[in-house]
Amino acid sequence: MRELALHLLDIAENSISAGAKNIAIRVEEDAETDCLRMSVQDDGMGMDPEMVARVTDPFTTTRTTRKVGLGIPLLKAAAEACNGWLEIQSTPGKGTLVQVEFQRSHIDRMPLGNLADTYLSLVLGAPHVHWLLSYQVNGNVFVFDDEPIKEELDGISLTEPAVISFLRDYIGVGISNIQLEEN
Numbered sequence: 001m002r003e004l005a006l007h008l009l010d011i012a013e014n015s016i017s018a019g020a021k022n023i024a025i026r027v028e029e030d031a032e033t034d035c036l037r038m039s040v041q042d043d044g045m046g047m048d049p050e051m052v053a054r055v056t057d058p059f060t061t062t063r064t065t066r067k068v069g070l071g072i073p074l075l076k077a078a079a080e081a082c083n084g085w086l087e088i089q090s091t092p093g094k095g096t097l098v099q100v101e102f103q104r105s106h107i108d109r110m111p112l113g114n115l116a117d118t119y120l121s122l123v124l125g126a127p128h129v130h131w132l133l134s135y136q137v138n139g140n141v142f143v144f145d146d147e148p149i150k151e152e153l154d155g156i157s158l159t160e161p162a163v164i165s166f167l168r169d170y171i172g173v174g175i176s177n178i179q180l181e182e183n
Helices: 004-017 049-054 071-081 115-125 146-153 161-182
Strands: 022-030 035-042 085-091 095-103 130-137 140-145
Touching: 004 022, 004 035, 004 071, 004 095, 004 115, 022 115, 049 085, 071 085, 071 095, 115 130, 115 161, 130 146, 130 161, 140 146, 140 161
Parallel strands: 022 130
Antiparallel strands: 022 035, 035 095, 085 095, 130 140
8 A cells, every 4th residue: 555544444444344333534734843643442342462462464354355454554654654553453343543643754654545535435434323523733633423423314325416525525534634734
C-alpha cells in the first residue's frame, strides 16, 4: 500500500469482519511535535493476547482466501522506518484499538492519501456500522458522525445518488478546510 489512507481502509475492513457495530477512526497531524498519529477503534470480537502478539507476523491471518495478512505488518514496518511505532490493544468480546505513529516530516513517510474517499468508501460500504471519523491538524478538527445523518434520512439509503453527493461534499469540504487552515 502506498498511502496511509489505504492502511486505514484495510484495518477498518478487519474491524467490519470482526463484527464491529461501532468504528472510530482518528487521524491527527501535529507540526509542533512532528507527529502523524492514526487509530482505528472498534467494538468487534477482539483478539486474545496470543493473537495480538502474532498479528504483526505477515504469515498470520484469519482469512481463508489467502495464507498471509500483510496490512498490519506493512504498516508497522512503515511506521518504524519513520521513527514511529504501532500498538494493538484488544480484549476478546470487547474490541480492538490499533494505533500507529509516524514522524510527520520523515522523508520516507508515505503520503496520507485521499482520506475523504477512504471515509466515504467505508460509510457507504458498511452502512450498518456507526462511523465516527476525526481528522485533526494542529488543533483544528473535523469530525464526521454518520448517526445524525442516518437518523435524518429516516430509512433512505446512503447509496442514493443525492445522498452520496452530499456525503462526498460534506466529508471532502470538511477535510479540505482543516488542511487549508494548516497553511
